[in-house]
Every structure is written in C-alpha cells, then in structure tokens.
Amino acid sequence: MTTLPLPAWGVRPKRVLPGFGLTMGVTLAFLGIVVLLPTVALVLKGAEIGPARFWAIATAPRTFAALKLTLLAATMATIFNALYGLLMAWVLVRYDFPGRRLLDALVDIPFALPTAVAGLTLSALFSANGWYGAVLEPMGLPVVFTIWGVAIAMSFTSIPFVIRTVQPVLEDLDPQYEQAARTLGAGPFTCFVRVVLPAILPALVVGTTLSLARCLGEFGAIVFIAGNLPMKTEIASLLAVIRLEEYDYNGAAVIALVLLLIALALLAVSGLLQALATRHRGRAP
Amino acid sequence: MTLQISNMTRRFGPVDVLRGIDLTIGEGELIALLGPSGSGKTTLLKIIAGLDWPDAGGLSVQGEDWLPKTAQERRTGFVFQHYALFPHLKVRDNIAFGLTVMPRAQRPGKAQIAARVEELLHFLQIPALADRYPAELSGGQRQRVALGRALAISPPVLLLDEPFGALDAQVRRDLRRWLRGVHDATGTTTIFVTHDQEEAFELADRVVVMGAGRIEQTGRPDEIYDHPATPFVARFLGLTVEIPVTLRQGRAEAPGLDTSALPRRAMADGPATLFLRPADITPIPDPASPFRLTALTTTGATHRLVMEGPADCRPEAEVARRSAAALTVGQTLRLRPEAGQIFPGGPGAQTLPAAADNPRFKESTP
Known part of the structure; x- marks a missing residue:
C-alpha cells in the first residue's frame, strides 16, 4: 500500500490553493494505513476460510443468535433514536426556555462518558433493586439480561448522532418556508410533514445511519446490562471477543466480516436515501 | 375584497414599528406600500397576512374582523421577497400546494387540481417549467412560480413583499408589466411593498408612502409626485435640494434665486423651505449670485453641478450636456427652478422621522 502524493506523469496542473500534494498525501496515507489496510486484511482472512466453512460458522446456532440479537436490538434502538432524537432536536431549536443550554449540553454526555461507565450505571438503575428496575420488574417488564436492556x-x-446531525439543519431552515405554507392554508402538522420534514430528511437519514452503525458496534455499555447469556443476550461483538480468546481466529473473523458487510450495506442504503431526498437540488440554470 | 386597517400600532421592544396606521383599500385595487427600510411597510404586510400581530388597532376584510384569524385561516398566499418556494417540490407541486393542503371536505379532486395548475402555468407563461425544481429556475422564473402558488388558492387579497427586489433591472421592468397584466386579468386586490418609487409609481393604482411607522401620504402616483404632502415625501421622491427662502405674497424669494417659473402659493408670508429636484433647476451665469459652482461631474448624458451658497446651502443641479458647455468651476450662478414644493418653516423646521436620514436610501437586498 503506497500512496503517491502527486501523479508522476504528465504536466503538473496549476492549482489555486497551495498544498494539495501534501494534504492529499497525508490524507491518503492515513486512510490507507488506518482504515483500508485493516479492512482488506480482514477480508483476506475471511477469504482464506472458504465460502462453505464461512457459511457454516456464520449460521452456527450461537453465532446466528448473536447476530440476530444484535441486529434486532440495534433496529429497535435506532427506531427509537430517530423519533426521539428528532423530537429532541426540534425542542432544542424551536423553543426558548430556561435551561435550554443545559439541556443542550446534556445531549453530549453519552458521547463523553466512557461506555463502560454508562453500562455500569444503566445496569445499576435497571437491576431488580435499582430505581427503574424496582418499578419495572414488578410490572413484569424485566430489562436487565433481556433484549430490552441491550436496546436501551x-x-x-x-x-446524540441523530440530535447533533438534525439540529444544525433545523436551525438553518428559513422560517419563511413554514410561513409560506401557513399562508397557503396549511395547518401546523401538515406544515411539518410537507415542508419541514423533507428539508431535514437528508440529515435525519445520516444521523439515523450513524446511530444504527454505532448500535451494531457498541460493546462496553451493553456487556454490563445484557448478562451475556449465550443464545439469549449475547451480542455479536462480544462473541467475536470470546472466539478470539478461544484462539478461534476463523470464528472471530467471520463474525467481524458479517458486521463489516452489514455496515457497508448500511452506508450504501444511506447514500441511496440521501440521493433520493436531495434529488431536487438540481443545477442552477 | 375591501380591507380596512384602523389605528394599528406595533412595537418591537423599544422600537415603534407602526405608530397608528389607518388605511382603507378598495375592491380590486393595486396598492404600493412605499418607504425606506425601517418604515414599517413589511411589518404592516405581515400583519395583514397573519404572520405578525399588532399591539393595538383593527384589521377587517369585507367587514369581518381578521385579527382573531390565523395565517392558515386567512389564506393570503404571502409572496416573499426571496420567493420561499418549497425546494423539494417541482414547480407544478409548488403551485398545487395550497390546494392539496385544504381540508378533505373542500379539497378539489386530483384532476381538478391538475387542471387548475395547468391553467395557471399557461396564464403565467411558464408551462415549460412545470417539471423543474426551484433550484433549476432563474430569479424571474421563481417569482412567477411564487405568484402562481399564491394565485392558485384565489386569495382574498394578494400580498407581495418586495416582489422584484432580488431581480436585475431588465427582468424587474418586464415582470412589473407582467404583474400589472396579471392583476388586471384576475382583479385580485393586491398590496405590494417596495422601496423603489419608480416601481411603485409605474405599477400601483394608489401609493401609500410610509415613513418611520406612519403613513405620510396616500394618493394616485401623479398626485403624490406633483404634490408631496410633507417634506419627508418630497425628499423621498427625489426633491433633495432644500433652499431656505422667504415667502412674500405667495412667492419664494432668496438671493440668487429666480422663482418666476413657479406658481404663486396661497401661503402666509414668512420663512419657508423650497424643495427642488436637481433636474428641475436651470443654472444661469450671474456674477451677482451667491451660488458658486464648486464641482462639475458628468454621468454621460447629463452634467451634475454642485454649488455652494449662503448658510451651508449646497444645492445640486442636473443639466443636459450641451447646456453645461459654457459652465466652469468657480463661476457664480443664479438658480431658476422650473418646479418645486414649498413647505413653511426655515431650515431644520421640517423635522425628519428617524428612519429617513437619507431619503434616497436604497434597501440592500440580502
């Protein structure tokens, strides 16, 4: 993997902005070493296994259960994030109330907190004698050691991925669009669905995709609350770690590859949705 | 629809934006709200649309009180300066928007809406644009679509905020004539806001001149042009030369001033101020006059003269190129106004509303 900062052939094109060679070189070198090379290594490792064995490992009951749980819980969490994150961004942008800045700062806490701390805190709260668990468990809604715990x-x-991507777009949205819609006879709800939502949809798609990707890869926060019962509440990334500890490199690589494929598919779907949502941004005449 | 505004006031924090507006607009009229920026004209328009609320006063349309109604209920189809077309909708869907959001019971059928949009596209001469997105249109085309979107809902009154403000001069002139045609064909009562007097005078049936939250004058364009009611209106309409004079038997007198071309006025004797347009002044060489020529610049077809007179009076004049051939800087000139306005009181007596420091101020378009 070598990256050449400048084409060694032909005439060097003149550029208005200086430093293209250097900055592009550093960018490519970094992306190559840190992102591309490990990914390729992983794919190569997976290729060594061979398709038949790969399939066998991936569909082995325990692996399959872990992947299924991870995907299902991540989907649940992401649906919640998309809705609640949008609501939260709306509240933070559209209303002025005392404590708004504090609330805005609170949004970043999940990012700032070590995930292990978050996991410990959540399992303490939701355990049978914790504040939330003490209320939920008697109602027949156990959270700890269930898929709900994983999703939470x-x-x-x-x-924060959803909130922080939607928020700036919502802030920049000119109120004239909504005002125009109102004077054309649209009610507040119609106005939101037909004018505001299309405008923030690309950002919402990006935020939701990032959130889903993060959910699939989350580890630290989950292992404390999930209980990690094989076939029940064991997530895929934890199973990969277990396989690695058992010196089962192939098993770990298969799980990692499946997660990688899902992530790539997500990126592709997200790109497609974005293109759909921004197709109106045609060329000016 | 007739529209009545009575004693309306609006205040933003410490600023009085509207200070008692009374205005009646008749069925089918085309009205221009003309004034410098900060005169409250856009606020007044937004209040009519239901996008802002007055602190006091009344607003009624066809005798019905409009103040308790929301913008949604008034359905005026406000046309914004920058059009505010919905970027994710094609031209056709932008125009149909107001029809598609009607309550289900009143909403026309899909085919009816499509037919109405088609009819408007032809009426506005933009059928070729139907399937484009707003980002693919020029400014003039967007303005036509914005108007189509408003007209689609047959608004009781059509409101336009600086409708040509963001367009270049040629498109502006074309669209002005086009809008007049649209108004005459639909008969919709129309109010538009502008800071451009040429635009207001060419387009409107009646011009409402606003300054610092008050209506300074209301009238037909030629009435206002020929008889500005206040010094503010005079200055705003380009009567920027102010010369202190003494009124004697209805005639303005001042050293170096030849007012024989002006009609006598039925005004009391005493100090007054003569307001003139630079183009209405003929300079005549006169060694006895106190007005000395200090600068002579050309703008092509005309020469611009700057003179210095007594008491800090620096009149300017515009003359045709050939008649300025004999003039040289430093010589003294007698001023012969061909038309002008006289307001009683000496210099400084015509107190200016705060926002009118520069009467020829052009609002910058963001």
Missing part, C-alpha cells in the same frame, strides 16, 4: 444501552450511547 445501544440507544443511550448513539442517540
């Missing part, structure tokens, strides 16, 4: 931990660490 995922949601906790990833919701």
